[in-house]
Amino acid sequence: MNNMEVLYRQVIMDHYKNPRNKGLVQDELYKTIHIKNPTCGDDITVQSKISNGVVEDVRHDGTGCSICCSSASVMSETLLGKSVDDAIKIKDAYINMLTNKEYDEEVELEEAVAYTGVRKFPARIKCASIAWKAFEGTLDESE
Amino acid sequence: MDINNIRKDFPILEDKTLVYLDTAASSLKPIQVIDKLDEYYKKYGVNVHRGVYNLSFIATEQYEKARRKVASFINATFEEIIFTRGASSALNLVASSYGLNNLTKDDEIIVTELEHHSHVLPWQNVSNITGAKLVYLPLDEEGRITIDNFKSVLTDKTKVVAVTHVSNVMGYISPIKEIVKLAHEKGAVVSVDAAQAAPHTKIDVIDLDCDFLAFSGHKMLGPTGIGVLFGKKNLLKEMPPIEFGGDMNDNVDKFDASWKDAPYKFETGTPPIAEALGLGAAIDYLENIGLENIHKYEIELKDYTMKKLKEIEDIEIYNLTTDTGIISFNIKGVHPHDAITYFDGDNICMRAGHHCAQLVIKWLEVLATLRASFYIYNTIEECDKFVSSVKQARDFFKSVGF
Numbered sequence: 161m162n163n164m165e166v167l168y169r170q171v172i173m174d175h176y177k178n179p180r181n182k183g184l185v186q187d188e189l190y191k192t193i194h195i196k197n198p199t200c201g202d203d204i205t206v207q208s209k210i211s212n213g214v215v216e217d218v219r220h221d222g223t224g225c226s227i228c229c230s231s232a233s234v235m236s237e238t239l240l241g242k243s244v245d246d247a248i249k250i251k252d253a254y255i256n257m258l259t260n261k262e263y264d265e266e267v268e269l270e271e272a273v274a275y276t277g278v279r280k281f282p283a284r285i286k287c288a289s290i291a292w293k294a295f296e297g298t299l300d301e302s303e
Numbered sequence: 304m305d306i307n308n309i310r311k312d313f314p315i316l317e318d319k320t321l322v323y324l325d326t327a328a329s330s331l332k333p334i335q336v337i338d339k340l341d342e343y344y345k346k347y348g349v350n351v352h353r354g355v356y357n358l359s360f361i362a363t364e365q366y367e368k369a370r371r372k373v374a375s376f377i378n379a380t381f382e383e384i385i386f387t388r389g390a391s392s393a394l395n396l397v398a399s400s401y402g403l404n405n406l407t408k409d410d411e412i413i414v415t416e417l418e419h420h421s422h423v424l425p426w427q428n429v430s431n432i433t434g435a436k437l438v439y440l441p442l443d444e445e446g447r448i449t450i451d452n453f454k455s456v457l458t459d460k461t462k463v464v465a466v467t468h469v470s471n472v473m474g475y476i477s478p479i480k481e482i483v484k485l486a487h488e489k490g491a492v493v494s495v496d497a498a499q500a501a502p503h504t505k506i507d508v509i510d511l512d513c514d515f516l517a518f519s520g521h522k523m524l525g526p527t528g529i530g531v532l533f534g535k536k537n538l539l540k541e542m543p544p545i546e547f548g549g550d551m552n553d554n555v556d557k558f559d560a561s562w563k564d565a566p567y568k569f570e571t572g573t574p575p576i577a578e579a580l581g582l583g584a585a586i587d588y589l590e591n592i593g594l595e596n597i598h599k600y601e602i603e604l605k606d607y608t609m610k611k612l613k614e615i616e617d618i619e620i621y622n623l624t625t626d627t628g629i630i631s632f633n634i635k636g637v638h639p640h641d642a643i644t645y646f647d648g649d650n651i652c653m654r655a656g657h658h659c660a661q662l663v664i665k666w667l668e669v670l671a672t673l674r675a676s677f678y679i680y681n682t683i684e685e686c687d688k689f690v691s692s693v694k695q696a697r698d699f700f701k702s703v704g705f
């Protein structure tokens with residue numbers, strides 16, 4: 161009766177248990193954004209280092225549910241090494257996909273595609289998007 | 304008390320699969336309350352205190368009748384009942400009016416870590432503005448407010464004690480009567496947050512002798528957008544209004560004005576009329592069943608569930624000795640927001656988070672908790688469903704690697 165497997169995909173659990181690119185750095189070349197969702201306690205900080213129009217590094221740290229923490233890790237892997245333009249395209253496609261809006265299906269979401277299941281759980285969309293929103297914020301800072 | 308008949312009064316429960324365990328956040332509403340809102344809007348949905356025509360007279364009568372019901376519900380007098388937007392507004396009124404105008408830097412305000420944000424942040428604000436010192440009553444090892452610990456912080460400087468009647472996370476009942484007695488010996492006033500008490504226990508403000516007491520309609524079968532502040536008459540008399548406008552004034556001149564007596568000087572603007580009437584209907588409903596019966600039944604459901612929950616491995620319960628229908632817990636290693644989605648899948652509504660009470664969540668040293676709360680429309684079968692869902696959730700999260 162409970163279709164939870166749709167949500168807790170292996171990829172998600174893997175990143176939750178073994179987060180990649182976790183831990184912040186003290187470096188002025190990084191832009192840092194901290195987002196907190198006070199209703200549920202998700203608390204995520206994302207850092208990005210952009211040089212020559214390329215996402216050279218993405219770091220993250222924080223506490224929260226598995227969807228929130230894993231998505232930060234998946235995001236970091238997905239966006240690392242991409243051009244800023246591509247990173248923005250992926251981010252937009254991902255957010256639109258989550259919120260059931262039209263999105264460019266040509267854009268390769270890579271492992272982030274595991275979060276399509278979140279659409280069936282409207283109350284959790286925020287959890288899956290908070291890290292991506294923070295990344296978006298770091299780009300605004302860089303401009 | 305016939306639970307099946309009671310359940311029939313709640314239209315939302317026509318969905319037989321729904322298990323509603325979030326009454327501590329907001330209760331469900333019976334048809335009697337919904338009908339009362341309808342009655343107002345359909346038959347005499349006009350303003351109060353203003354029109355000199357018959358329809359407005361009827362609306363005003365109904366509005367003031369609701370106030371009389373609230374007064375008798377907590378054994379207060381008519382003039383001591385102020386309608387507000389909810390418990391939060393009521394508690395803020397006390398701090399903004401009484402607190403800001405009576406406290407100075409040499410005074411102390413006692414608060415507790417059990418308080419809902421609405422009963423600690425207004426006093427933080429008073430403290431920041433007046434320089435009065437905020438003093439925290441140390442909770443005992445269970446997280447309770449005890450008289451001994453209260454005595455340890457009560458001093459000649461104490462001017463205000465802000466304390467919750469029932470904690471919305473731990474479900475403990477505070478020893479309000481004793482606290483009030485001791486506080487009064489020091490000349491301090493006591494503000495009681497009864498948001499979680501009013502739906503479940505008989506409140507008698509004369510017996511408690513508290514100075515202020517607040518609660519919300521929506522947690523006690525009533526509508527949202529209506530709450531109550533009780534204040535002792537002599538205190539309200541001296542307190543200035545905090546909102547100014549229509550209805551609350553007496554005579555208005557260019558550079559000054561005079562106010563009506565309480566409660567009206569605290570009720571400016573068009574009040575939540577339908578909501579006040581709905582609250583009156585909710586009180587009728589509660590009194591018809593009897594608060595003692597309600598409390599007894601809740602405890603029955605809670606005891607039954609607690610016993611079963613304790614037997615499940617990997618469940619952490621934070622308030623084993625809760626005095627009400629509130630159980631706070633977690634599945635070990637599973638963030639409450641992950642857990643809550645599982646329960647949602649079983650159509651069980653529960654709260655996950657810090658419940659607007661971050662101080663006690665920090666005191667518990669957890670990130671957040673799950674909270675189940677039981678009320679008159681819940682059944683033993685629902686308790687069983689809940690317990691089995693908890694077990695399945697634990698197994699599921701284990702199976703995917705939590």
Ligand SMILES: Cc1ncc(COP(=O)(O)O)c(C=O)c1O
Nearest residue numbers: 389390391419421471498499519
């Ligand atoms: C103990 C307690 N106090 C105050 C409140 C605030 O009530 P409201 O949100 O209706 O203003 C609540 C409920 O959220 C509560 O549980």
